[in-house]
Amino acid sequence: MEQFKRQPRLPKFAVPNRYDIRLKPDLIECRFSGSVAVDIDIITATHFIVLNAAELTIANDTVSFTSHDSSKVFKPSKVELFDDDEILVLEFPEEIPIGLGLLNIQFDGILNDGMKGFFRSKYEHNGEKRNMAVTQFEPADARRCFPCWDEPACKATFKLTLDVPSDLVALSNMPVAEEKIDNNLKTVSYQESPIMSTYLVAVVVGLFDYVEDHTPDGVKVRVYCQFGKANQGKFALDVAVKTLGLYKDYFDTPYTLPKLDMIAIPDFAVGAMENYGLVTGRETDLLFDDQHSSVANKQWVVVVVAHELAHQWFGNLVTMEWWTHLWLNEGFATWVSYLAADGLFPEWKIWSQFLHESEAGLRLDGLAGSHPIEVEVNHFREIDEIFDAISYKKGASVIRMLQSYLGAESFQRSLALYIKRHACSNAKTEDLWAALEEGSGEPVNKLMATWTKQQGYPVVSVKVNNQNLEFDQSQFLSSGAQGEGQWIVPITLCFGSYDVRKNFLFQTKSETRDVKELLGSPISEDNKSWIKLNVEQAGFYRVKYDELLAAKLRYAIERKLLSPSDRFGILDDTYALCMARKESLTSLLNLMAAYREEDDYTVLSNLLSISQKVERIAADAVPALLDYFKQFLINILQYSAERLGWDLKPGDTHDNALLRGEILTSLAKFGHDLTLDEASKRFQAFLEDRNTPLLPPDIRRAVYVAVMKRATKSNRSGYESLLKVYRETVLSAEKTRILGSLSSSSDPDLILEVLNFMLSSEVQIQDAPHGLGVNREGRDVVWAWLKENWEHISKTYGSGFLITRFVSATVSPFASLEKAKEVEEFFDSHPMPTIVRTLKQSLERVNINANWVQSVQNEKGLADVIKELAYRKY
Secondary structure, eight states, rough: GGGGTTOOOOOEEEEEEEEEEEEEEETTEEEEEEEEEEEEEEEEEEEEEEEEEOOEOOGHHHHHHHHEETTTTOOOOOEEEEETTEEEEEEEEEEOOOOOEEEEEEEEEOOOOSSSSSEEEEETTTTTEEEEEEEEEETTTGGGTTOOOOOOTOOBEEEEEEEEETTTTEEEESSEEEEETTTEEEEEOOOOOOSGGGOOOEEEEEEOOEEEEOOOOOOEEEEEEEETOGGGGGHHHHHHEEEHHHHHTTTTSSSOSSEEEEEESSOOSSSSSSOOOOOOHHHHHHHOOHHHHOOHHHHHHHHHHHEEEEEEETTEEEEEEEEEGGHHHHHHHHHHHHHHHHHHHHHGGGGGHHHHHHHHHHHHHHHTOOOSSSSOOSSGGGGGGGSSSSIIIIHHHHHHHHEEEEEOOHHHHHHHHHHEEEEEEEEOOHHHHHHHHHHHHHOHHHHHHHHHSSSOOOOEEEEETTTEEEEEEEEEOOOOOOOOOOOOOEEEEEEEETTSSEEEEESSSSEEEEHHHHHHHHHHSSTSOEEEEEGGSSSEEEEEHHHHHHHHHHHHHHHSSSSHHHHHHHHHHHHHHHHSSSHHHHHHHHHHTTTTOOHHHHHHHHHHHHHHHHHHHHHOOOHHHHHHHHHHHHHHHHHHHHHOOSOOOOOOHHHHHHHHHHHHHHHOOOOOOOHHHHHHHHHHHHHTTTTTTTTGGGGHHHHHHHHHHHHOSSOOHHHHHHHHHHOOOHHHHHHHHHHOOOHTTOHHHHHHHHHHHHTTSSGGGGGGGGGGGOGGGGGHHHHHHHHHTHHHHHHHHHSHHHHHHHHHHHHHOOOOOHHHHHHHHHHHOOOGGGGGGHHHHHHHHHHHHHHHHHHHOOTTTTTHHHHHHOOOOO
């Protein structure tokens, strides 16, 4: 049996074809019992059957294998569960022959509190605390519910039967085939599923209300939620019905199940999960309240629903062969969710916000501790950490880059071919490239291998030399180190206007092009002959311009000659180059000043984010200049703050509603007194009347942050009032809004009180990380608190995705090499396999921050520049 331990994959002796599963959850004792009968195909004559199981008690005398050919029953001589490897090994005294057979196993398990496998979630009904049973099997936790071949390539059909209390709702992937009631117990049998992977099987048992609708071609769609919240499910329901139709057309393949349920779960570790026919998710991801949810909440519901429904095709119908190809699921679902949102709400112009996805991917992939899109996964414990910005956001970004290169029609046609060709089976990245090559006639595999198989991305440097444009590419690293690697880069550039546009593939380390030959006319001395690379930021790379070209682009930005996407890209690239010490902070600040009259939401949102990061570095590097820094940042926000004001205006756009809250939040964080005073008045009005028009949902976070900015251990009335609002609201989005604001205090004693509150029973387990985003004054407090509570935190959160949030949020903000050493020493003595990659990345960020701080301290003339910008009259 030892031969099967520590193997990355299950042996291929047997392949499952069909599961017949029966489960009986006990919601009082939080246990369950069950049985599974698996039709399997023995591929190689063997004495062993090896499958996955974890945290289950196997009734050894119930295990048997019956050959279909001879009807002979084989009983194992040994049944052993290897906990570390999460495998169940059955050893038989006789050799099991090649052919079909039936494997029977009975088992018992625990409805755990870890929000993975088969777990319990808690809710309240009519004042009574109750439990519900929920599954979350991705990536590798179906084995915690029933013994199975828990790998995506081991697809099978599933027939489920549940024995549950008769007053409860019991849901699974498929519609109910039969229901029998016997006193207080009912037995619910479901239709057999189409072929699918184990991680997509789903069960939910509890007390729920729902809203219902149908697609034009008869698919029943429901949104389930706690009683009293059904109205909050109507928006997601409408989005789901329309999205199913949109995807049916785009993929040229109908949704394959007779129903689609979506259910809002109170305790849920991941955001949402695409189980075939039964999407599960947090309440904040699926519920929307017209009166108390913000425009940002509304947009989030659309993106989440569109993402999970995209998986019904990309992931469920066509499934990655192994977790190395996770990006095929997540990258595509991320990209196509914007396609759907844009189709449903074109007035939102949401594609411009896709730049936030790309920026997050670029940020993580700029670390030496990143990983390729196609990452080698050698053990199931490595899987959780690759559900990150590389698989989702870089994956989505390279898809957008490829679509831009191939053209929208060719790309869509090829995708439909890929879906049809691999429906009900598994696919690798190369299968997608083959379909795209066939549909476009372009060498997609050669082009894209440089983006998916190697880590990182290039920075393309461009400079003018005697009417020649000189291009160079090298790997961009935020540390400023010299990277390796070479990419086939789809270069797009505009010259003086968007009418003069050129494209070419940059396939070497360096290249020189004659300007007149490339662009049709020479570069003149005036600012009108600007050149912008990576037009509309369609490519996943950064650009570094020489001083001449950078000055011309500043001119173009100030006069709004560039599109919002290109204004975003120039700012973001300059910030990244400044962090990598390839540009001075002076040049970044002068560029930021050019955005004072910016009016685009996505560009301003990035400006706000960069402003807060730069302020943190300045606080560490030149604390004596911090007040000047804040004044400069307030100055560049004033124009937009005054344009938008505090109150909704007639004809306000979706973007204005998003932007108003973000700008006021930033001004509050920078300690702008007028903002803090106005916020205090509006909060007082809100405390007296929860429906006051003075505090609509879109600006509540800004006001809550402002309230906490002035709260201290001795002046705690604002804090106590916010806690009161938290305790009274039943809306999850409002609770998370408050939790994300509580850590805005600058008083270390109050920050510690807030952190302890995050671990209290009043805060749902998945919401605790919302309180970790403290300001600079709170960094040491959080670190001391994390160390003191590590045993509890690692036990509570250590088995899933959430533990990585605690590590990255606590460690990454530091900016000293001494602190990095201290962190490293602590985790050396408290090792945990599931945080290895996250810890490495977080420590790298600390080192990057420390080197940046030192660089800023050595920058000559910086003080004069900051003072001039702080007092500049616009």
